[in-house]
Amino acid sequence: MNILITGGAGFIGLNFVYHLLKTTLYNITVIDSLTYASHPKEIRKLTSHSRLRFIKGNIVKEKDIETVMDQEYEAIIHFAAESHVDKSIQNSDKFVQTNIIGTYQLLQQLLKGYVKKMIHISTDEVYGRLNPTDQPFTETSPLSPNNPYSATKASSDLLVRSYYETFQLPLITTRCSNNFGPFQHIEKFIPTIVYNAFYNYKIPVYGDGLQIRDWLFVEDHCKAISLILEKGIYGEIYNIGGGNERRNIDVVKQILKIMGRSESLIKYVEDRKGHDRRYAINSSKLQNELGWNQTSDFNQSLENTIQWYIDYLERTFL
Template sequence: MLMNILITGGAGFIGMNFVQYLLRNTGYHITVIDSLTYASHPKEINSLTSNSRFRFIKGNIVNNNDIERVMDQQYEAIVHFAAESHVDNSIQSADKFIQTNIVGTYYLLNQLIKGYAKKMIHISTDEVYGTLNSTQQPFTEQSPLLPNNPYSATKASSDLLVRSYYETFKLPLITTRCSNNFGPFQNIEKFIPTIVYSAFNNNKIPVYGDGLQIRDWLFVEDHCKAISLVLEKGKVGEVYNIGGGNERKNIDVVKQILEIMQKPENLIEFVEDRKGHDRRYAIDSSKLQNELGWKQTHSFDQSLEKTVQWYINKFKGASL
């Protein structure tokens, strides 16, 4: 039997990596719907269309006509990545975040009610939990949702929509919440690509505040493996945290990248801190490990070197 999977936002950073992971490691037939925003990778998506197990539909999940076009069959699952995700942009204007992250999720939930998919994996973020101080234990699936910026507030809203549709309509829904991803195909606006790009061009590297904010880093391929496990074995109605277990201060990551690139630390420039900037994220993945058997296979140091080299190669070719 054909296993048809619909992936929303499959031309973006994590979505693109997940599409490639499934094509390499499964026999799934994959449909991607993506509106091809500034953060997408149309060339890479087009290169996949020669694969008989892949098709691409350009469309927006907040457009009912686009959704109806893609719902031409019943899917084994929808894996819902599509989201606006850059915190700085959400602070400038939350309009697109509200539309894509909340309304788009609502439209997809309605398709499940109509029976177009047997289940949906909703991809969320640890940012919905808010911030931790230096002594607090990592977030668990039972931690309260306390978002501190418009982006994380819209993701928390979509998480609550998903929960409500599971409770009210008994829809087959699962939510995952990941820590900070890094790896190939991330947009240049994000933290690690910004550092590499600035250092590559010998420009000043902007670091918010004192640079002592702590993030838990997760290599994107380990994230993809986790989502694949949840797709195959996850229990409906559950939330699964996916954490890297790699807590690093922002300034230490900057210095490590500069060391990899053999660039001087005087490129670092401290700038005014971002509004609503969470101090620390850390996430407990023990539920995912104990119940589904997930474990990381990539070390932070080796994965960071691999990632830095990927961006250097892209910048050399003037293509990102």
């Protein structure tokens, strides 16, 4: 089985590549433009594997798409996206290009018959914000994005939906809660805390730090996608949540405690524009219909992740 993974040199994509190499016999092609958030050394190291090939390319560019479409694929797992909210607020251009136009280019390949199906990886941020007493988002929750990043992801979700409804293409969308784990870029929340604490730098916390996120360990996410690849129903949306709602400030303090650092490193800063107060995902559809269960303990997974970053920082910067 030939599988195409877009964005396979990025955080979740790279973890999924490792997951497939370990658990399947699939032949994997990775296309990635190797942006600042990718891991070029890691993915090129993997090209020595007999079942993996890497093509540097941008899914926005037709020429690059044509290059990678030199064989028929059983499925595309579409991770490639610009995903940092702060950067989308500063300049949305790359987000519009990659998240919307890039998805459109891939849909065209399904329309031409080069690919048998596609799993479109999206985010819980397309649903907008929850109030403290609201029930977690379900697959039928309305889309209400509140920043340019989530708006471009919602746009790509709607494109996927339209191509399923109009052309009956074999498409599935997944929406996950906040991921954490190895290979996440240092700009993201948990890596930023670990990095700053490692060097005893001040740790910036937006606003009052009481924003709530639902944390999903990346290995559980990969297992869910693998299950959806095998059993998912075309036209469906599957929420993938961690079931670990935590206030941002509590996560900061937990990491500082694990690392033996003082809470005096915490520095409250001006809140992000349009900052969503709470996210939470209801994964019961995925659990009941496909049999997925989260297996990772949040506290242990967080400790493992912290240790991975400490090892990485010691290996890379010391």
